[in-house]
Amino acid sequence: MTGGDNTVMKGRQPPGAAAEPPRARRVSRQREAGEVTRRETRRRLLIAARAEFAERGYAAATVIRIAERADVSVQTLYANWGSKRNLLRAVMESAVTGDDIPLTAGQPPAILVATLDPDDAQDPRRLLAHLSHQYRLLAERAAVGWQTYRDGAAIDPGIAADWQRLSDLRRQAFRAIWARVPATALRPGLTHAAAADTAWVIASPDTHDLLVRQAGYTYDQLEDWVRATISAALFPDRLHR
Numbered sequence: 099m100t101g102g103d104n105t106v107m108k109g110r111q112p113p114g115a116a117a118e119p120p121r122a123r124r125v126s127r128q129r130e131a132g133e134v135t136r137r138e139t140r141r142r143l144l145i146a147a148r149a150e151f152a153e154r155g156y157a158a159a160t161v162i163r164i165a166e167r168a169d170v171s172v173q174t175l176y177a178n179w180g181s182k183r184n185l186l187r188a189v190m191e192s193a194v195t196g197d198d199i200p201l202t203a204g205q206p207p208a209i210l211v212a213t214l215d216p217d218d219a220q221d222p223r224r225l226l227a228h229l230s231h232q233y234r235l236l237a238e239r240a241a242v243g244w245q246t247y248r249d250g251a252a253i254d255p256g257i258a259a260d261w262q263r264l265s266d267l268r269r270q271a272f273r274a275i276w277a278r279v280p281a282t283a284l285r286p287g288l289t290h291a292a293a294a295d296t297a298w299v300i301a302s303p304d305t306h307d308l309l310v311r312q313a314g315y316t317y318d319q320l321e322d323w324v325r326a327t328i329s330a331a332l333f334p335d336r337l338h339r
Contacts (some may be wrong), residue, residue, distance in 0.1 A: 110274075123219070128172070130250070130267055131275070136144065136178075137198065139170060139174060139178060140178050140179075140188075140198055141167070141198065142149075142167045142168040142169065142170065142184065143164065143165075143170065143174075143175055143179065143186060144185075144189055144198065145167075145168070145180060145194050146164045146165075146166075146167030146168035146187045147159070147164050147186070147188075147189050148189050148193075148242055149243055150163055150164045150167060150231075151168060151186065151189065151243075152242045152246075153248040154251075155245075155246060155249050155258065156182075156246050156247075156249055156250035156253075156254070157249070159248070160182075161175055161181065161182050162181075163178070164185070166336075180277055183256060183257060186246060186247070186250065186257070187260060187264075189242070189243050189246070189248065190240065190243035190244075190264065190275065193236070193239040193240035193242075193243045194207050194210055194236065194239075194240060195207045195208070195258075196209040196239070197209075201264070201267050202275060203267055203270055204270045205210060205270075205274060206271040206272075206274050206275050207271065207322070208316075209232075210229075210232045210271075210275075213228075214228050219280075220278075220280060220297060220337070222279055222280075222283040222284075222333055223329070223333075225275075225278070226325055226328055226329055226333075227277060227325060229275065229297070229301070230321050230322075230324045230325035230328070231321060233301040233321070234317050234318075234320055234321035234324070237303075237306045237310070237317065238317055239322065240303070241306065241310075241311075244303040244306065244307070245307070246310075247260075247261045247264070248261075248303070248307070268298065268302075269294075269295065269298050272294040272295070272297055272298040272301075273294040275294070276290055276293050276294035276297060277290050277294070279293070281312070283333065284332055284333065284334075285332060285333065285334055286334075288332065293332050295329050296328070296331050296332060297332070300324055300327050300328050301324050301328065305320075305324065308319065309323065
């Protein structure tokens with residue numbers, strides 16, 4: 099009897115066992131729905147913060163107005179970003195990466211190199227054309243963030259320090275990209291590090307501020323100027339004629 103009972107029991111599902119897979123699926127769907135909701139909330143907050151910073155600057159922008167623009171509570175804003183300063187950093191990073199993705203030290207944002215053909219990295223002119231265009235697109239996305247950081251840094255030491263860290267990350271990204279260029283493609287005696295720093299200075303937020311905001315350049319003109327200036331600075335005459 100005992101052996102038979104064990105045999106029967108082995109073939110049976112314990113009470114409630116059949117309900118486990120559906121419950122697991124429900125929990126999984128709930129988590130997925132929660133993640134979608136969280137990402138949508140963060141997206142709305144980034145859009146709202148970008149608009150608020152563009153209209154009022156960092157000092158006059160308030161978390162109350164940002165939350166109202168995003169149609170969420172202030173508590174939700176703090177739960178997602180913690181502070182207005184963190185939200186500014188997120189606005190800047192999303193402009194650079196194209197998504198709610200933090201920057202990684204020593205790596206260029208994927209959006210800048212995703213469309214770069216491996217062969218283009220070996221051809222300095224094609225690489226420069228690609229990077230100049232990506233800089234132009236970045237400048238269009240990041241103009242609000244750049245200006246907000248510049249204004250905020252003047253009144254908030256924490257923002258000034260964060261702006262310096264972002265500048266350092268940008269410099270590291272330039273060095274990672276320009277390390278791909280064959281040394282023979284650069285001007286004689288020019289190191290990869292010096293070439294990267296030269297491009298880092300030319301294709302910078304300050305250049306955008308001077309040429310677009312102050313001199314009235316179009317973004318087409320900005321892209322052409324950056325490409326021509328970097329080419330003249332880094333490549334032998336035969337490559338930038």
